[in-house]
Amino acid sequence: MFYLDLFFQYTGQYLKTKFQYRANFFLSFVSDLMAQAVNLIFILLVFNHTSLIEGWNRDEIVFIYGFFLVPFALFVSFFNIWDFNDRYIVKGEFDRILTRPIHSLFQVVLEKMELESLLGAITGFIIMIYAGSNLGLSLTWYDPILFILMALGGMLVYAGIFIILASIGFWSDARTSIMPLMYNIGNYGRYPINIYHPIIRFVLTWVLPFAFVGVYPAAYFLRRSEWYLYSFFTPVMGLIVFIVAVCIWNIGVKKYRGAGN
Template sequence: MFYASLFVEYFKNYLKRRLTYRSDFWIEVLSDLLFQGMNLIFILVVFLHTPLLGGWSQEQVVFIYGYFMVPYGIFSCFFNLWGFTERYIVKGEMDRVLTRPAHNLWQLVLENLDPASLSGTVVGLIIMGYAGAQLDLQLSWHDPFMFALFTIGAIMIYGGVYIALTSISFFSDAPTGILPLMWNIQNYGRYPVNIYNKTIKFILTFVAPFGFVGFYPAAYFMDREGWGWVALWTPVVGIVFLTLGLTLWNYGVTRYRGAGS
C-alpha cells in the first residue's frame, strides 16, 4: 500500500506538470505515433517487393509488429531511465534518492514516468486487431489470459535487460554507448526471427532475448504448432532476466560512493 500510494502521488504530480504544458504532451504523443508509423510504412514497403518474408505474409508481420508495440509502450512508460547516468550519477541526484525510505529503483521509476508512451501500446492493440481480422485468427477462451501473461513476460525482459545495463553506471560514469546499441538490437524482435542467420537468432533467443518481446509471443496466436512451445517460455525468460537485472542493480547500489564535492 505504501508503494501504491507513492505511485498515485507521483502520477498526480505528473498530471499537474503536463496540464501546465499541454502542448508538449501532445507533441510528444504525436512524435511517438509518427515514429511508429514510419516503422509500419517500412514493413509495407518491404512487401511491395516480396509476397513473403521468411515464409510470413504481410498481415502476419504487421501482427507481429503490433504485438511488439504493446509491451514496449508499457516498458517505456515505467522504465524511462535513458538519462540515468547524467542526471543521477554525474549530477549527484542519486544521493538524494538514497536518503529516502522507499526503494531507490522504485523512486527512479516514479520520477521518470512517461505515460505518453502508452499511446504506442494503444496503437499496437489496434494494429493487432486489424491484422488479426485480416488473418481471420481463431482465438480460444484462454487466449486473452495468455496474451496478458506474454505481455507481462515481455515487459520483465525489457526491464531486466535495461536495468542491468543502466546499473553499469554505478561502476563507470563514462558514456559506453551500450544502451543505444541495445535499443537497435531490440528492434530485431519486431520481425520473424527465422529471417536472420543462426548467430542473430541465438542472440535474440538466449543473450538479449528480444525475440520474446515480439515474434515468439505473436507467433503463438498464428502458428501454435510451429512456435507455440517457444512462446510459452516468455514469462520464464522474463523472470530470469528481471532477477538478473535487479541483482546487478542492487549490487551496483552497494558500490555507489556518492557524487563527492
C-alpha cells in the first residue's frame, strides 16, 4: 500500500507539471499519433500490391498492429528508461536514488513516467475496433479479461528487456546505443511471426520475445487456433522476463561503484 500510495502521489505531481505546459502536452500526443499513422499507412501500402502475406490478410495485420500499440503504450508510459545510462549512471543521479528507502527501480520508473503516451493505447483500441469490424470478429464474456492479461504480459516483456539493457550500465558506465537498436528489433513483434526466417522466429519467441507483445496475443482474438498456445503463454512470458530483469537489476545495484568525481 505504501508503494501504491507513492505511485498516486507521483502521478498527481506529474499531471500538475504537464498541465502547466498544455501546448507541449498536446504536441507530444500529436507527434505520437503521426508516428503511429506512418506505420499504419505503410501496412496499407503493402497491401496495395498483395491481398495476403503468408496467409494473413490486411485487416488481420492491421488488428495485430492495433493490439501491439496497447502494451507498447503502457511500456512507454511507465518504463520510459531510454536514457537511464546517460542520466543516472554517467551523470551520477543514481547516487541520489540510493539515498532513499525505496527500491531503486521503482524510483526510476516513477521519475521517468510519460503518462501522455497512454493515449497511444486509445489509438490501438480504435484500430482494433476498425479491423475487427471488417473481419466480423465477436467477443466472449471472458475476452476482455484475457485482453488485459495479455496486454500486461506484453508490457512486462518490453519492460523486462529494457530493464536488462539499462542494467548493463551498472557494469559499464559508458554511453551505449543498444537501446535504439533494441527498439527497432522490437518493431518486428507487430507483424505475423511466420513471415520471418525460422531463426528470426526463434529469436523473437525465446531470446528477445517481442512476438509476445503483438502477434501471439493478437492471434487469439483473431481466432488463429494454431497460435493459441503462444497466446495463453503471453502473461507467463511477461512475468518470467520481468522477474529475470529485476533480479539482474538488483545484482547490478550491488555492483554499482558510484559516480565518483
